Amino acid sequence: MEENKVQHVHTPGYGIYFYVWLALITLTALTATVAGVNFGKLSIVVALIIAAVKSYLVLTEFMHLKFEMRAFRIFVIVAILFFTILIVLLFSDYSFY
């Protein structure tokens, strides 16, 4: 029992999980709504921004990245950056017009 207490030092209350869940639901609804609005070339950018915010919430809160060592955060950031660069370079070969 003592050990459990030590492990849970960083655990926030369940409240934050509820709010994050609420935020995710809202953002999903937002994605669905803006899909109907014609932003032209920007529509993919809008969808990606909303998705990025959602991933950020999941990574930091649900996956506890907020409480991890700096090294872990750097690892994750490097992986995401690498992936982003790959996608951007790959898309330099595709035309969207």
Place this chain on the structure above:
Amino acid sequence: MSSNSLAVDKSGNLPSYLIDEGKRKGILAWLLSTDHKRIGIMYMIALLSFFAVGVTLGFLIRLELLTPQGTIVNPQAYNEFFTLHGVIMIFIVVVPAIPSIFGNFFLPIMLGAKDVAFPRLNLLSWYLYVVGSIMILLSIVLPGGAADTGWTFYIPYSVRTGTNMIFTLTAVFILGFSSILTGVNFLTTIHRLRAPGMGWFKMPLFAWSLYATGWIQVLATPIVGITLLLVIIERVFGVGLFDPTLGGDPILFQHMFWMYSHPAVYIIIVPAMGVISEIIPVFSRRTIFGYKFIAFSSIGIAVFGSLVWAHHMFAVGMSNNAEFVFSLLTFLVAIPSAIKVFNWTATLYKGSIELEPPMLYALAFIFLFSIGGLTGIIQGALNVDIYLTDTYFIVGHIHYVVFGGTGIGIFAALHYWLPKMFGRMYNKKVAKVAFWIIFVGFNILYFPFLILGWLGMPRRSYHYLPRFQVYHVIATVGSWILVLGLIIMFFNLLKSIRSGKVVTEKNIWGGESLEWQTQTPPITENFVDIPVVNEAPYEYKQNEEEFLEKEEVL
């Protein structure tokens, strides 16, 4: 497994890892061992056996090309030969070779650690490696026959061929997992298990090269894993991801394949560069020139090398934007590679050079890798590449880089570290003779490839025009010389392991890194006491008086 419980022999030494079997006896003491040194040796045995298979296939390919028409095998067998040669040499031999054999054995020792961070994961990676490798061998004998697509598995042929594609693709997928596990293990080991006092810039350069390699292994290998799974899905379910007749995009496959397979070139070459960075200062008795530049150039190669994949695709009809971007990035990779070559040569300058066998191989590496690198630059230029795509020029280039670089790097490492690993010295005279035969045979074999490519000889071709025959004959004769040299070299090394002169001195070559401060061969836990590191690596005491003064102070 505590070293304290082990008996000390007559000379006051603890038993080496070769004698100390731990809990299990006999063959199980090897197959179930989590000791990084034993796993390294198991990798060496498996890997060099597959290398022999790959060399045999290459030898047969050259024999087939002796005449412009069929010589020894039919066209289908020829296609399977060059595919297997590529798959075995790339995925089974050169990608894992230096990290798995020498990285496993020496990285923890060089860092002053007792083992890698995850010893059991390390053993698992060996088993995955063996399973993947055996699956590729099985694909030859099972009905359907070995894959015949070339090692690049290009769509749409890889979806349509009737050969054992799924088997081969799954095998490469499994080998990829083995590679990722090694990468994760080394990254963690380097981050967490350095000896007290060993800051990042006191690490040997071999460790730096494995660090850069680890990142590529972890980040890039999953991409090829997914891609190969998608090809399997395409074959089984015909979902139309890549197959143009179903609305898929075959170029997307090439992008995804090369996203891994180009960085894989750097998984292959960077550890070899690390080996060379160890050998050059030891045998020129000089501090390495530009330590930080060499360390950062490894990272630079890893970063830029991951962003140049589409230069394999200049002739497939990419957009102009992509061609421009990838050509530019390709030229940028030359910078960190050149930094290394310049720093090695600068280290040699005014050094006290000893031409021992490892040094000969290291010098051959610089020479052959430079030819390989410069022919790479030629193909990085867009217009020239259109002409050279899919000719023998690229075949010559890849062999100069991968064999002349990594292959020679493996041989250098074998001659440098094998006496430490087994406590027995090979015959140096025979080693030098073998070196010269290999070096001469190598160039007679591969240089004609560059000329052939320039004259327009297409790669992977079973028939060829009679005017190319003279170069093919020269190359085939070169392959005989090369194989003769390889046989002499391996015979000499194997003989040394069985009956070579026993070496017990710790520092065989006069190196300064930590592996030369432990017993020969090392004890199970590497060090009796974990060493404390006070100075940068490669601090050679060039001045004897200065050296003695230091001794007195200590």
